[in-house]
Amino acid sequence: MRDVTLAIAGSGGDGVITAGDFIVQAAARKGLNAFMLKSYGPQIRGGESSARIRISDRPIYSQGDFVDFLVVFSWKDFARFSDEIKLRKGAVVLYDEADSTPPEEFPIAAELGAELIAVPFKKMAAEEIKVPLTKNMVALGVIAALLHLPLDGIKDAVMKKFGKRKPEAAQVNIEAIDLGKGWVEKNLPDGTQIVLEAEGTGEPKLVMTGDDAVAYGALHAGVKVFAGYPITPASPILEFLSKWLPHFGGAVVQTEDEIAAITYAIGASWAGKQAMTASSGPGVALKLEALGLAAIAEIPLVVVNVQRVGPSTGIPSKSEQADLFQAVGGTPGDVPRVVLAPSDVEDNFQVAIEAFYIAEKYQIPVVILSDQFLGERSETIDPDVLFARKRVIARQLAKPSDLKEYKRYKLTDTGVSPMTVPGMKGGQYITSGLEHYEDGRPTSSGTMHQIMSEKRARKLPLIAEESGFVRVYGDEDAELAVLAWGSSKGAVREAVERARAEGIKVKAIVPQLIYPVPEKKLDAALKGVKRAVVVELSFGAQFYRFLRAYYDGLPKETYSYARSGANPLLVSEVLEAIKEHAGAMNAPQEA
């Protein structure tokens, strides 16, 4: 097989995620594509966890619907992932013989005809390595040998992780890997029915999570102050920047709450430095009043929302696309703002750069709508593509001529007025959350409010024109289109390719800029489309309703495929939706 999906399930202490990380890194070193999704139960420590890894020499867009190769340390833990880990017919399943579950009680359907293999993972680690914790490394050796994963790459990754700081640990882990490999040579000399036949390009790739990518993108864009409050699944952004921003003369504050986080960022940006905050839905809810302040005071600001399942605490560790309404409209007043949606890990990096570009150029708050599915997954990416986009700009400062009778909110054609920062003589002004005249003095005049509302809104069509391309995949001239946003892109793109392979003409349309709606680009993408299906993970079909409300160019026949999140969008369900609509379009019309 050139495209294998494997999963490892166990308890927190089993080192499932570590093993998964090593596999992905090994694949990256060989120039293979890999994609890893981590999943945890609700326990803080020691609960069940799973790593699901897809490896291929072809581009990978999704997590893969079905698992070809499964490693189970504990059947009980695996059973908790039965929603997410669906086995392919004829899958290979390795399980620890130490688990006492009798075979007739294994939680997998008999009709799958899985190839079941008991392996003494725990025993080998305990008796031969004498370090029971190396069980995951023994498994890694077994997996690598059976799947034909690059063993040297795995060892390299282990050395990189432990080599310098803990050379003994590196040695022990490598012994454990070799032990696993040796076990396969002795006990399964003919291997199993599933083998990865993909050859890497040999050009090493990078491995990045979406959260790290957005933080790294912000760093590249010149962020100098970041403030945040921990929340799953956005905390890695805070952690990444805490580690790296000080290297770039910046500062990170873990504030007392999310309101302080966004207001620190607003203060820093008002003072002249690029600033960002990040959270997830519940934290962003707390930030919304301040988002309005940034909008009326026209202060550049970037806010990241790594969406999780809501409402309220919902399912904190899982993904959903149901904060769209919050991002677009969840603030008192008419708040001009920009909403950008990254669609994969690399895009998280690019969107962060774009967000700062728009925020600084247009003096407007920009919301990046990522989600858990994007934020916490790891993907291999091409180092060359990262820095291709050259959109890094500094604060756009007022010119000396603007400072004569300086008007911070001067009415202009673009809605963008000259901005000063402290230290610029004659540049001082009053700003506030109050409606104001051009010089910033507060007013309660309705006429001024109308004028200023128009001024602020003038930026939006310019942003729609300049930024946020609309991605189109598939048949240019298709009459059937799937509209999706954010992390749904992966499954939708793959489903469109599969449908086309089956002879259906279809395309996927995925805007990067959600608000303001890039109308012209959407019009172009939808040209000739007779029927559209809006696919999303929001029970309330927020994207469908958003498009209906904000965009006039949808085909008359536009349908919604929406369900609640938590379980990732499957290629197969999107494919089914495509087939259903393609069928309906081709059905003879009633007279």
Place this chain on the structure above:
Amino acid sequence: MEPVKLTAKDYKTSVPIVWCPGCGDFGVLNAMQQAAAELAIPPENLMVVSGIGCSSRIAGYVNAFGFNTIHGRALPIASGAKLARPEMTVWAAGGDGDGYSIGTNHFVHTIRRNADITYIVMDNNIYGLTKGQVSPTTPHGDYTKSTPLGNPDRPLNPLALALELGATYIAQGFSGNVKHLRDLIVKGTQHKGFAFINVKSPCVTFRGRQEFNVVREHGVYLDESHDPSSWEKAHEVTQWKEKIPLGVIYHVHGVPTLDEIARDLQHKAEEQGHVETSKDLLEIFG
């Protein structure tokens, strides 16, 4: 060339003042303008951040980079500004509701981080802007619009709270004594760290003119007999029941500030390894 001498007038703005005639906040504004002149801070190097309330309007009345923000959030905005531009002078200002009710969380943590800003609270024991509801410093039993049966809550003691939290400069002023208040602001601004100044600044409209007399009668100016470097002495003063302490209650030096700590972390990071450009970070993803 002789530096141009700045006077309080240089810190006036053209923003019309909306306060009621006789409002205590006028005295605070005068003191701030005089302090700025005395410190000779160029207006473009001064940032004045406030929350929301009658008192918070003050940000518009001082010639500076002024920011009249949202209710309760003056301190984190001021902190973010100071962090971004440590070379600027940052003042935060607001009311008792703004600072001790909706903004308490930030009050606590700004003290903890010792952000190098001067925070002037115009404590009028009432919500002025919203027209006369009880505030966290309204005395127990007082009648206000939202306590028609008498205030059921006991008031909060901001001086004691700040001391307990480890504030490094704690003072109390009176808007009826502008010179004294000006000096407190000058000292607070010169202090490296969080300088907290609670100002008795009566709301004549909702608490009455006699509030000025209350401070005049019960106010006690701290003299040399008070040692502001002594926590115990300061504690004693914050616990006064009838008398109202006026002056510097507590003042200690040498506690690292928010922006100093940020710079320390930058040096620490540099010691761990120099990173020239963001592209150099690519290797951590290899």
